Amino acid sequence: MKAVVVEQYAPIDQIGLQETGMPVAGPGQVRVRVQAASIGFVDGLKVEGxxxxxxPLPFTPGAEFAGVVxxxxxxxxxxTPGMRVMGAARSGALAEYIAVPATAVEIMPDGLSMEAAAAFRTNYLTALYALGERGTLRAGEQLLVLGAAGGTGIAAIQIGKLLGARVIAAASTEEKRNFAARFGADAVVDYTRADWRDALKDATGGHGADVIFDPVGGEVSLQAFRSIAWNGRHLVVGFAAGTIPALPFNLPLLKGGLLIGVDVAQIARREPEAQTRVMTQLSTWLNDGKLVPVVGHVFAFEDFRAAFRTMQTxxxxxxxxxxxxS
Known part of the structure; x- marks a missing residue:
């Protein structure tokens, strides 16, 4: 079978497709013929070490996938063979076949495309766990989503709306802001402008953000926290900007604000009950048609490097x- 193989940690342009052995479904496992896999920010970091x-080298990147047992x-x-499933693993999804524990996959809802299923699990699990479990977002509250046009950002917009919040999307280009508005954002702000906090203040009617969903990091995170509402919750999801901000401790004191970490990789081990609650709710929304996962650009297998480059830039x-x- 063909698979993307990382033999040495390196930029994605130095990684190629190779012929490898077919995986075997060991005890408790299923083997899936992969039809679609998604690329996330973490995948890019793992390839480069x-x-x-x-x-451990060598390895095949890619955590999320959809296909047929x-x-x-x-x-x-x-x-049983022939079932349409979607799942997640530590790695191995950018291959024609993957063998994983049966607990790592679930049956796909009817009508969901392979591409949508591959883009679903991590982003939407992160968004609902962050907003529902960690941020206790309530109906009527103001939610600020940074990096709103990215995979987790769009998921947070959709989940925020389903939870009844008013959503303000912050993104760096007009194309991204329009994209966020198309998927439910009530207002948009350009966080590259020096006066963007004034725009945020106007968008929230002077109230500030009750909850901030932040996969970006960097200076924009500090500025967002300065605009948090009293008793607001700032959810630290990631650092796509490439720098980790340092928050002066006087700001949480002055704002009565909470800084809350969100690490989806640890949920299954540390909070299995929370993961069950979140996945049950997401499955319900999927099956009811209330939630339709957003798929970005779809690349052919041989163009996997372009998928990484688009995500990394x-x-x-x-x-x-x-x-x-197919």
Missing amino acids: RYQTKD DAVADDVTRF RAALGKMVVRIG
Whole structure:
């Protein structure tokens, strides 16, 4: 089978497709013929060896995928060959086949495309866990989403609306702001402008943001916290800007604000009940048609490098998806 193989940590232009052995579905596992896989910011860091944990070499990047069950171990009863599934793994999704524990996949809702299913799990799990479990976002509150046109940003806009919030989307270009508005943002602001906090103040009627969803980091994070409402919650999701801000401790005191970390990679181990609640709610919204995952640009398998480059240059609208099989 063909797979993207990282033999040495390197820029994506130095990584290629290779012929590799077919994975075997071991005890408790299923093998999936992958039809689509998505690319996230973490995937780019892992390829270059810059993530906080390193995958042992050689490895195949890609965590999220959708496809058709190809084989199952004798002790797996929930899945049978031919079922359409979506799932997530530590790595291995940018390949024609992947073998994962049966607990790592779930049956796809009817009508959901392979591309949408591949773009779904991590972004929407992060958004609902952050906003619902960590930020306790309530109906009628003001939600500020930074990096609003990216994969997690668009998910946060959609989830925020489903939770009843008024959503202000912050993004760096007119194209990105229009994209955010198309998927539900009530107002948009350009956080590259020196006076963007004035625009945010106007957008919130002088109230400030009750909750800030922040996958960006850098200077914009500090400026956003300065505009937080009393008892506001600033959710730290990631650092796409490439720099980690240092918050002066007097700001939380003056604002009565909370700085809250959101690490989706630790939910299953540390808060399994919360993950179950979140995934159950997301599945309900999916099956009811209230939530339709946003798919960004779709790339052919042989063009996987372009998917990484688009994501790494922060030019992405939504999540990048690689179509692997038909």
